[in-house]
Amino acid sequence: MNIAQQIVNGLVLGSGYACIALGWTILLGVARLVNFAHGQLYMLGAFVTWYAMTKAGLPYPLAIVVAIVTLAALGAVMQSAMLGLVMAQNLTSLMIVTLGLGYVLQGGSAVVFGGNPQTLPGTLSRAKVDLGSLWFTWQDVLVLAATLLLYSAVWLFTKRTRFGSVIRAVAEDPKLAELFGINAKVVYLLVFVFECSAVALGAALVAPRSPILTSMGFNEVIMTFVVVVLGGIGSIGGALVAGLGLGMFIAFFGAFIAQAYTTAAAFAVLLALLVIRPAGLATK
Amino acid sequence: MNRLECSYSTTMPVLRAVGFFALVAIAFLLPRLLGGTAIAYSTLTTIAIFAVMCYGVDIVLSYLGEVSLGHTLFWAAGGYAAANLSVKYGLNGWSTALATMAICITAATFLGVVTLRTREFVFSLVTYAAAVVAYEIAFNWDAIGGSDGVVGISALKLPFGFAIYSGSTQQDLWPVAFILLLITLGFIARFRRSRLGTTALMVQMNPALATSLGINPRKVRLAVFVISAPITGLAGWLYAYQRAYVGPDMFETYFLVMMLTAVVLVGRRILLGPLIGTGILIVQQNLFSLGGDWNKIILGSVLAIVLIFWPAGLIGLFGRFRKNTVAVRAGRLTKAR
Numbered sequence: 001m002n003i004a005q006q007i008v009n010g011l012v013l014g015s016g017y018a019c020i021a022l023g024w025t026i027l028l029g030v031a032r033l034v035n036f037a038h039g040q041l042y043m044l045g046a047f048v049t050w051y052a053m054t055k056a057g058l059p060y061p062l063a064i065v066v067a068i069v070t071l072a073a074l075g076a077v078m079q080s081a082m083l084g085l086v087m088a089q090n091l092t093s094l095m096i097v098t099l100g101l102g103y104v105l106q107g108g109s110a111v112v113f114g115g116n117p118q119t120l121p122g123t124l125s126r127a128k129v130d131l132g133s134l135w136f137t138w139q140d141v142l143v144l145a146a147t148l149l150l151y152s153a154v155w156l157f158t159k160r161t162r163f164g165s166v167i168r169a170v171a172e173d174p175k176l177a178e179l180f181g182i183n184a185k186v187v188y189l190l191v192f193v194f195e196c197s198a199v200a201l202g203a204a205l206v207a208p209r210s211p212i213l214t215s216m217g218f219n220e221v222i223m224t225f226v227v228v229v230l231g232g233i234g235s236i237g238g239a240l241v242a243g244l245g246l247g248m249f250i251a252f253f254g255a256f257i258a259q260a261y262t263t264a265a266a267f268a269v270l271l272a273l274l275v276i277r278p279a280g281l282a283t284k
Numbered sequence: 285m286n287r288l289e290c291s292y293s294t295t296m297p298v299l300r301a302v303g304f305f306a307l308v309a310i311a312f313l314l315p316r317l318l319g320g321t322a323i324a325y326s327t328l329t330t331i332a333i334f335a336v337m338c339y340g341v342d343i344v345l346s347y348l349g350e351v352s353l354g355h356t357l358f359w360a361a362g363g364y365a366a367a368n369l370s371v372k373y374g375l376n377g378w379s380t381a382l383a384t385m386a387i388c389i390t391a392a393t394f395l396g397v398v399t400l401r402t403r404e405f406v407f408s409l410v411t412y413a414a415a416v417v418a419y420e421i422a423f424n425w426d427a428i429g430g431s432d433g434v435v436g437i438s439a440l441k442l443p444f445g446f447a448i449y450s451g452s453t454q455q456d457l458w459p460v461a462f463i464l465l466l467i468t469l470g471f472i473a474r475f476r477r478s479r480l481g482t483t484a485l486m487v488q489m490n491p492a493l494a495t496s497l498g499i500n501p502r503k504v505r506l507a508v509f510v511i512s513a514p515i516t517g518l519a520g521w522l523y524a525y526q527r528a529y530v531g532p533d534m535f536e537t538y539f540l541v542m543m544l545t546a547v548v549l550v551g552r553r554i555l556l557g558p559l560i561g562t563g564i565l566i567v568q569q570n571l572f573s574l575g576g577d578w579n580k581i582i583l584g585s586v587l588a589i590v591l592i593f594w595p596a597g598l599i600g601l602f603g604r605f606r607k608n609t610v611a612v613r614a615g616r617l618t619k620a621r
Contacts, residue, residue: 034405036353036412081592093591095351095408096544100587103541107580115577218537222416225409233406260424267417271398274410 014247023198029234037102039221045203075196122208332461340516349488354411360534362520367434367530392513396506419535433531440525551597
């Protein structure tokens with residue numbers, strides 16, 4: 001029966017990984033941009049939700065909206081500052097700039113929210129569901145449902161709407177897209193704003209499971225990397241499958257081998273895949 | 285490009301040599317010139333150690349144009365090698381330094397080979413992830429220190445056959461740090477003119493030309509990455525003796541952001557750039573500190589602002605300023621006419 005419970009745990013973990021990685025997948029896949037502040041944005045999303053609930057006394061759904069709006073605004077500011085580098089496709093500088101901005105976010109959050117670990121209050125994360133010997137919480141159900149819904153919505157949007165093809169045109173060649181009357185700057189801005197709102201939503205949904213710290217961004221982001229690269233860079237369906245698969249792997253590894261080394265195990269999977277299929281991963 | 289070909293006057297080699305040695309002597313006596321206090325010695329020793337740490341990243345970022353986010357791994361590897369080997373086996377400084385270099389070269393080769401056929405950002409991503417994973421291992425593995433780290437590292441001992449140099453105080457460590465910095469600078473200067481250095485630059489500036497000349501850019505990346513690792517590693521090695529303590533905090537993002545900021549602050553591809561950048565940043569953090577969190581905000585902002593607004597660094601800013609004043613003067617001249 002323990003195995004069945006681990007499958008449930010894997011689904012729970014995996015839907016969380018996939019949920020957090022969605023923004024990065026879109027950013028990398030359709031806009032070919034990298035954001036190393038992703039982990040800090042996740043941290044900030046969690047803390048804004050926490051602040052809205054405990055200090056401002058807002059109910060959980062409203063707090064989620066506050067987090068999304070705050071991070072969307074922050075994303076707009078960040079991307080406006082970086083727009084010159086984005087238009088020049090200067091990936092090297094962009095990686096470093098986002099890393100620097102992430103560090104600023106970490107320091108700023110410590111100033112604003114203090115250095116102590118906090119927990120998001122949540123009735124859903126305490127509401128346990130018992131099915132025989134299996135158990136999970138209603139929060140887990142919410143994360144899984146939201147993840148599946150978000151992924152299908154985003155997949156439909158990028159594949160079936162005109163705006164989706166506009167984004168992909170800009171990713172292929174921003175200069176050429178501008179010749180066709182597409183405002184590439186606005187597209188990049190919108191995609192980045194979407195990334196930040198998506199990670200805020202992911203944080204608001206996933207973070208109630210564990211204590212939050214302002215310094216957690218550095219470590220949290222690694223699972224996103226693994227999901228995005230494993231899923232085949234930029235593939236939306238791939239990221240969902242990779243997220244769930246990784247969750248499953250981590251659940252079993254943590255339960256049967258070593259809980260302390262789960263990140264290392266995820267990294268080993270990433271390395272193995274890079275060696276076996278570098279071309280399949282490097283080219284979409 | 286002409287900034288690379290330093291415009292030395294080759295006509296007066298003797299004068300140049302004298303000037304060079306005078307500069308080195310003044311730099312060596314700098315802590316004494318600044319009052320000889322313990323703070324002067326410790327600040328300058330820290331600057332020297334951190335500058336060496338930054339030169340490892342400098343090689344990859346400035347000359348190859350790629351971003352390694354995993355150099356904290358080599359930095360910590362140096363620290364952990366020095367701490368564990370000297371505390372548990374009583375090895376002297378030479379042996380721990382050799383072990384540091386061996387570990388760093390092995391780790392860099394492994395990471396470089398694994399990412400050999402991947403795109404640039406995957407390389408950055410894997411190096412970043414490697415540092416996070418190494419942190420997790422160092423934090424959980426009690427045999428190498430665990431979450432408490434290694435405490436009570438004895439003074440650095442460097443036997444020379446007839447005598448043993450012992451660096452127990454900051455004052456005694458300063459010559460070691462200074463010589464390590466000089467060796468690093470010499471190595472970087474040599475690297476800039478080496479075949480690998482010029483090839484790396486060509487790969488960065490004109491990848492098409494490099495490929496057409498039969499160069500494999502990814503092999504160049506591997507080679508540059510591997511030689512950069514022990515430089516940062518040796519800095520971590522000396523840092524362990526300076527602090528007499530090594531712990532998982534050596535993996536902190538602070539060191540990564542510090543390395544990148546010091547390299548881009550003054551300007552890339554300038555020999556003394558990372559040293560001056562480190563000096564500015566350490567002086568701010570040690571003498572004009574605003575507290576840990578505000579220092580983070582400053583350091584991260586400097587990094588982002590420099591890259592967004594003055595990609596050529598302070599040198600580029602200075603150049604632009606000079607060009608402007610020249611233009612203004614020229615404008616005045618034409619008006620006067």
